[in-house]
Amino acid sequence: MPAAPTIFDALWPEQPEALAALAETRQLQAGERVFKEGDPGDGLYLIESGQVEISGQMLGQGHRVFCRLGPGELFGEMAVIENHNRSASAAATESTVLHFLERDAMLALIQRAPGLAMRLLQLISHRLRDFNRVFLDEIVQAERLSVIGQFARSIIHDLKNPLQIISLNAELLATPGLPADLTTQAPGQIRAQVERINDLVTQILEFTQGGASRPQSLDYRQFLLDTLAQLQPTLDLKQIEMTITGELPAITLQADPRRLRRVLANLAGNAGDAMEGGGHLRLRVERRDHELLTELQDNGPGIADAVLERLFQPFATHGKSHGTGLGLSICRQIIEEHGGHICARNAPEGGAVFGFTLPLPRQGLEL
Ligand code: ADP
Numbered sequence: 001m002p003a004a005p006t007i008f009d010a011l012w013p014e015q016p017e018a019l020a021a022l023a024e025t026r027q028l029q030a031g032e033r034v035f036k037e038g039d040p041g042d043g044l045y046l047i048e049s050g051q052v053e054i055s056g057q058m059l060g061q062g063h064r065v066f067c068r069l070g071p072g073e074l075f076g077e078m079a080v081i082e083n084h085n086r087s088a089s090a091a092a093t094e095s096t097v098l099h100f101l102e103r104d105a106m107l108a109l110i111q112r113a114p115g116l117a118m119r120l121l122q123l124i125s126h127r128l129r130d131f132n133r134v135f136l137d138e139i140v141q142a143e144r145l146s147v148i149g150q151f152a153r154s155i156i157h158d159l160k161n162p163l164q165i166i167s168l169n170a171e172l173l174a175t176p177g178l179p180a181d182l183t184t185q186a187p188g189q190i191r192a193q194v195e196r197i198n199d200l201v202t203q204i205l206e207f208t209q210g211g212a213s214r215p216q217s218l219d220y221r222q223f224l225l226d227t228l229a230q231l232q233p234t235l236d237l238k239q240i241e242m243t244i245t246g247e248l249p250a251i252t253l254q255a256d257p258r259r260l261r262r263v264l265a266n267l268a269g270n271a272g273d274a275m276e277g278g279g280h281l282r283l284r285v286e287r288r289d290h291e292l293l294t295e296l297q298d299n300g301p302g303i304a305d306a307v308l309e310r311l312f313q314p315f316a317t318h319g320k321s322h323g324t325g326l327g328l329s330i331c332r333q334i335i336e337e338h339g340g341h342i343c344a345r346n347a348p349e350g351g352a353v354f355g356f357t358l359p360l361p362r363q364g365l366e367l
Helices: 007-011 016-022 077-082 103-112 114-174 180-208 220-237 257-274 327-337
Strands: 024-028 033-035 043-049 052-058 062-069 089-092 096-102 216-219 240-245 252-255 279-287 291-298 342-346 352-359
Touching (some): 043 077, 062 114, 077 103, 103 114, 240 257, 252 257, 257 327
Parallel strands (some): 240 279
Antiparallel strands (some): 291 352
16 A cells, blocks of 8 residues: 655655655744754755744844745755855744754755756745745835825925915914005915915826826817917916927827826926026927927026936926926826827037927828
8 A cells, every 4th residue: 555645745756755764853832943044054844734934134124024834845945055054044833843854965865866956946946936026016015105205295395385384474464453565465475375286286186197198189280389379378477489490290199188288388387497587499390200209499508417317207306496396207107198208308509308209190090
């Protein structure tokens, strides 16, 4: 009658009895340590029953549990193969039975048996894959939390100033016997700050509305003319002259006019901020093979080196007292939703150039 399969059959089905002959069985109580970090890697362990917790010190995170292993699983193999000290600690979390396989005897066996070597390799590769997945998930989660934290800090910071100004002005208005000039200035100050808060909230909503574009058939030439007409009063206020260089091609695109208008308004607004005291803004559209390039060039001071690399990242702002650093990341988000890309450069003759592409409808596909 064949012997009942043991835990060694799972590790090396061809010759489980060779492993069993090497193994020294150990019985552990709950909480009892198998080995600790820094101990010599003198052998590996196979769990017969119970549970073992592998843990260790992580840089900046204190002591962490890496994984919990159960019957049929192997641990301690890395230190054995690398001939290093243990890089983690192992302890039983409940009453546990282990088989200890001494390093030199195990290595001798592996050298004679490629099947066993392969099986160990599979187990180690599996373990590394699990380990990577857990830590990648944690990194992504930590990254998310850090972005949310940064976002919250930036919003709170940007809201605090206007709220303080509103509060001060409200107190002024409630003070009896105040000089008339102060009383008349206060409502205007409050209105300006409310507008600032409104702008910020609108930007945050745009920023968090990823994927919200609803493309429709759009006469791009007409869209640009309408948009420029809408922007004109703001440009006039900032003493910016807007001109169109060359022809605007007559093209129908699939695009969301509301979202694209936001891009042009942000780019023109930034150019206006950069050209304090007025300037010139040139719009140019170029038809390429598969895409349409739209460029806005100003004659301001150009993009500062300090922000050039991070321009389209959220919260990248430079040289503005009220900048949120969200405007260009919103532009990038909208353009990428449309299947295009956005870029920026400083022109050799001075000033900044912001350009974005939009994919052209493919010839022959129009029904
Ligand atoms: P914000 O304008 O709130 O700072 P943006 O994302 O819109 O955020 O812009 C990021 C930064 O890019 C600005 O703070 C500014 O330093 C720079 N920038 C944007 N447009 C221009 C421009 N036309 N000329 C020079 N610098 C610009």
